[in-house]
Amino acid sequence: MFCVAIAGKRLAVLSSRSQAATSLFLRRLTFCCFSSCCLFLRRFFRFLFSCFHRSLPRLRSRSLILLLLTCKTPGNESCLRTPSPEYIIVHDGPPSDSRAKNYYVKYKDYIKNVASSEIYATWPEETLIANILAIQSITLNRVYTEWYRNKNYDFTITSSTAYDQKWISGRNIYASISQTVDSIFSNYLARPNITQPIFTQYCDGRQVSCPNWMRQWESKTLGDRGYSAIEILRYFYGNSMYIASSEEISGVPSSWPGSDLTIGSSGQKVRQLQQQLNTIAGAYPLIPKLAVDGIYGKKTAEAVKTFQQIFNLPATGVTDYPTWYKISEIYVGVSRIAELM
Known part of the structure; x- marks a missing residue:
């Protein structure tokens, strides 16, 4: 508008001048408007990028942080988003075994169990991330497609490696695997123009040969050689593979605020955190009651x-991504128990 107003006044004056002078002025005016437009667009897109960047969880893996800055394919299509479930039903045996028991398992606990059963906790971190992402993607594929429901079964997935993934009722969970799952449990693998999470099959690569799948021991070798998680995944599944994230997590009352909450933070997310901690403190008296003022002091x-000390998280006093969702998980559990009493 500013450029147009100037143009109106100047053109009135220039009407009596030569055509050459008028042409020069119009060129300068065009350049002025073009420069202003470019500056506005640059600032606008910088603002959008900063907002999106703040919405990402602070994951422990630098390569995964860089990967999740955008979920775009080479053709610039957006990756689709799939909600993460709160629970899944695991059939402890082959699908046709009607005598096998069904277990109602929390999604994160299921992933930790499968990862602890399928891979070694001492493997490189990037290898753990790659394998856990494949495990999560297979699981969410079964959830999204309702594979067994559509075959008239009353469960989500089986514990049979002939059909799905190895799951062992009541087994121990390794700390390094548990921490990795807590950091990436809302992620899965996607390809362009495919609506569901990819059924990313894998095998050990030693006792079983699987040319087009991820070979677990070979993924360990790649991790030892310094490959990042996404490089490992693309080595086996191809360059079109992308990491997507669930925008919704079932059973969680409020989503991740986008950055760590620490001393000096304030606002509605801090208020929600304080309210949830006060509810949890009713069942865990060691946690001090807080004034719900929205100020992180x-x-x-x-x-x-x-x-964090009670639930075996790094005791930093900072509400990071794993802590936020653990607080949400315990809050939901405590609230449901209170409703039943």
């Missing part, structure tokens, strides 16, 4: 630190 940090 020393007392809030101390309450978070106590919570």
